[in-house]
Amino acid sequence: MLKGKSLLEPMDFSIEEYEELFTLADDIIANPSKYAHSCEGKLLATLFYEPSTRTRFSFEAAMLRLGGKVIGFSEPNSSSATKGESIADTIRTVACYCDIAVIRHPKEGAPRVAAQNTDIPVINAGDGGHQHPTQTLTDLLTIRSERGSFSDMTVGLCGDLKFGRTVHSLIKALSRYQNIRFILISPEELRIPEYVRKEILIKNGIAFEEVERMQDVLSKLDILYMTRVQRERFFNEQDYIRLKDSYILDAEKMKQAKDSMMVLHPLPRVNEIAVDVDADPRALYFKQAKYGMYVRMALIMSLLGGEIK
Numbered sequence: 001m002l003k004g005k006s007l008l009e010p011m012d013f014s015i016e017e018y019e020e021l022f023t024l025a026d027d028i029i030a031n032p033s034k035y036a037h038s039c040e041g042k043l044l045a046t047l048f049y050e051p052s053t054r055t056r057f058s059f060e061a062a063m064l065r066l067g068g069k070v071i072g073f074s075e076p077n078s079s080s081a082t083k084g085e086s087i088a089d090t091i092r093t094v095a096c097y098c099d100i101a102v103i104r105h106p107k108e109g110a111p112r113v114a115a116q117n118t119d120i121p122v123i124n125a126g127d128g129g130h131q132h133p134t135q136t137l138t139d140l141l142t143i144r145s146e147r148g149s150f151s152d153m154t155v156g157l158c159g160d161l162k163f164g165r166t167v168h169s170l171i172k173a174l175s176r177y178q179n180i181r182f183i184l185i186s187p188e189e190l191r192i193p194e195y196v197r198k199e200i201l202i203k204n205g206i207a208f209e210e211v212e213r214m215q216d217v218l219s220k221l222d223i224l225y226m227t228r229v230q231r232e233r234f235f236n237e238q239d240y241i242r243l244k245d246s247y248i249l250d251a252e253k254m255k256q257a258k259d260s261m262m263v264l265h266p267l268p269r270v271n272e273i274a275v276d277v278d279a280d281p282r283a284l285y286f287k288q289a290k291y292g293m294y295v296r297m298a299l300i301m302s303l304l305g306g307e308i309k
Contacts, residue, residue, distance in 0.1 A: 039068035046072030159227035
């Protein structure tokens with residue numbers, strides 16, 4: 001069903017296609033050896049114009065575990081971007097050598113430009129402060145695996161909601177499920193963009209509230225999605241310094257939360273989650289990173305039409 005498609009933003013796939021991916025990821029987790037040759041002879045290109053650890057490594061690990069191979073660059077200085085080559089020309093060239101491409105870029109819309117200029121599947125691995133759909137797949141697989149469903153829950157999103165592309169993508173994806181409530185926790189300067197508020201939450205009649213104090217709402221949450229305040233999205237260093245420590249989750253605050261609450265984080269963390277939270281069974285962010293590899297295996301295999309060999 002997904003063969004040949006690109007994934008540029010969360011709404012590119014239907015709920016049914018999400019479920020198809022998650023079911024495949026479940027089977028990969030249970031039977032990894034069964035899929036060890038499913039992308040043999042295929043080549044993945046990773047075009048990373050921004051730094052990355054988890055996203056790049058998980059894509060590379062995913063392709064290698066499927067029996068495929070990887071080429072690419074991890075920062076633009078090692079590519080022809082330094083010579084002024086356009087995204088369109090880069091993808092046209094790269095498509096001569098590979099079967100699928102993953103692109104991360106600081107400019108919003110860059111992956112879409114790439115997809116418009118090639119016939120191979122293109123996966124958006126993050127474009128500026130806009131979208132990060134494969135992190136959303138990671139988040140959803142984590143919730144589904146650990147909780148069982150996406151419906152009837154209160155989700156707290158905390159930290160940088162203005163520039164946090166993972167937050168924007170997750171809100172978009174979860175907006176399609178039943179009885180979802182959002183509590184948006186941030187300083188006024190880092191509230192969600194107006195387009196997310198109007199075009200997704202208000203337009204779809206989704207319950208939400210915006211608050212500034214995490215402590216006031218912790219007891220209500222089924223999921224707490226923490227984010228870092230991103231230095232690279234700020235034009236003013238003073239603003240970053242003033243806001244970077246706005247929200248720090250620690251073991252003392254965790255005492256206010258439900259026993260069943262899940263703590264998620266797209267990582268990397270700086271100091272917004274204290275290390276004394278790591279031992280709490282509700283802290284799932286490192287487990288979440290592993291789910292990311294499995295769901296990317298399912299995605300790559302589906303877009304390439306890989307088969308069990």
